[in-house]
Amino acid sequence: MVAALGVFLLGTMTYRYSVKGDEKSPFLRIGRVFVAAVKNWRTTPSPIIIEEEAHATLPHNSSEQFKFLNKALLSPDGSKEEGKVCSFSNIEEAKTVLRLVPIWVTSLGYAVVYAQISTFLTKEGATMDGTIFPGFEILAASLQSFVNLSIILVIPIYDRIFVPIARAFTRNPSGITMLQRIGIGMLFSAICIVVAALVEMKRLKIAKEYELVDMLNVTIPMSAWWLLPQYVLSGIADVFTVVGLQEFFYDQVPIELRSVGLALYLSIFGVGNFLSSFLVSVIEEVTGRDGKNSWFADNLNRAHLDYFYWLLAGLSAIALAAYVYFAKSYIYNRKSTT
Incomplete structure (x- = not known):
């Protein structure tokens, strides 16, 4: 075990890694989608549809399954506030x-x-x-x-x-x-x-x-x-x-x-x-x-x-x-x- 630990420590110098700045943990991103969707569950679909058409929030190949998660795109008042709503990629990750x-x-x-x-x-x-x-x-x-x-x-x-x-x-x-x-x-x-x-x-x-x-x-x-x-x-x-x-x-x-x-x-x-x-x-x-x-x-x-x-x-x-x-x-x- 000591020998294996030594080899492991020597190998750490050759590992490839990347620093992604302020990118959040995938667990946090996915969890945020579910929390936002639950908060917005009373929001009517019409504002979402308007938002999608006006700003092309969802591309044509968006998953039709679990569409209720799309409500995470909106804030509770039906508007899309920068930094307070989830992105399309976050929602697709949650659906996956x-x-x-x-x-x-x-x-x-x-x-x-x-x-x-x-x-x-x-x-x-x-x-x-x-x-x-x-x-x-x-x-x-x-x-x-x-x-x-x-x-x-x-x-x-x-x-x-x-x-x-x-x-x-x-x-x-x-x-x-x-x-x-x-x-x-x-x-x-x-x-x-x-x-x-x-x-x-x-x-x-x-x-x-x-x-x-x-x-x-x-x-x-x-x-x-x-x-x-x-x-x-x-x-x-x-x-x-x-x-x-x-x-x-x-x-x-x-x-x-x-x-x-x-x-x-x-x-x-x-x-x-x-x-x-x-x-x-x-x-x-x-x-x-x-x-x-x-x-x-x-x-x-x-x-x-x-x-x-x-x-x-x-x-x-x-x-x-x-x-x-x-x-x-x-x-x-x-x-x-x-």
């Missing part, structure tokens, strides 16, 4: 970000499933037989390494096999579009959680058959390798969705808003983890009343993680359907603007 919101929201379904890889799947693995061969046992937490291994294996296959084949059909240099890549990854994620539910059902069945339900420290006679397909499917989903989301939110915003795009991308996984925790808390409260074993009981053999996985599978299906709808709408609106 707002256009990404439906994709952001529907991607949260993927992020919630993504959060389970390092939590409940690991907890399941701890109850199963991790023996690879006599004398060598893999730890439950180490099973997560198969996500990274599958990513390493799938990326070359994606780049060297999938993309050329897809390119032959779609004539797209990337094989498929960024939105298609995200959607395929969300589909793999939904399949992953369905497999997780089926495997957990089998684990609970074996625990009952061997009468091990109430024996907390006894290993279930079921190989931990049953969890391998879930980790592999999660890795494949990452290759499509995680990379696709990063490319999409970075590419679909103006250069000045690239930091905003990356912030939106990263916030998907942060908010997804919070939503996962919220779901667990609510379900724990509802299913654990009156002294009953909740879906997340400390004794996993008495719990019902399979029910939780089926719930996530349903949410994933809804999120995927909504994503397909909003992706089509996004493409249509992008074409209409250009």
Whole structure:
């Protein structure tokens, strides 16, 4: 780490940067548009139309979507005062970000499933037989390494096999579009959680058959390798969705808003983890009343993680359907603007 810090500090002398004077932060510019539009929401459209015609405030290629933000062009009294109203470019920036919101929201379904890889799947693995061969046992937490291994294996296959084949059909240099890549990854994620539910059902069945339900420290006679397909499917989903989301939110915003795009991308996984925790808390409260074993009981053999996985599978299906709808709408609106 010290060596890396030294190289980093030496590199700072070669960085290119530009000083843009009094230019405001993109977060501030976008926020100002929304605040101004809310303040002017009672303003009638007629003054805006007059202003547009008289001063050519909005060019002919102005986005027809989210036209309510155009009210940020006026001050509350209907006049256009220099320095107190937003510019056309500011409004278009706000519309660009707002256009990404439906994709952001529907991607949260993927992020919630993504959060389970390092939590409940690991907890399941701890109850199963991790023996690879006599004398060598893999730890439950180490099973997560198969996500990274599958990513390493799938990326070359994606780049060297999938993309050329897809390119032959779609004539797209990337094989498929960024939105298609995200959607395929969300589909793999939904399949992953369905497999997780089926495997957990089998684990609970074996625990009952061997009468091990109430024996907390006894290993279930079921190989931990049953969890391998879930980790592999999660890795494949990452290759499509995680990379696709990063490319999409970075590419679909103006250069000045690239930091905003990356912030939106990263916030998907942060908010997804919070939503996962919220779901667990609510379900724990509802299913654990009156002294009953909740879906997340400390004794996993008495719990019902399979029910939780089926719930996530349903949410994933809804999120995927909504994503397909909003992706089509996004493409249509992008074409209409250009």
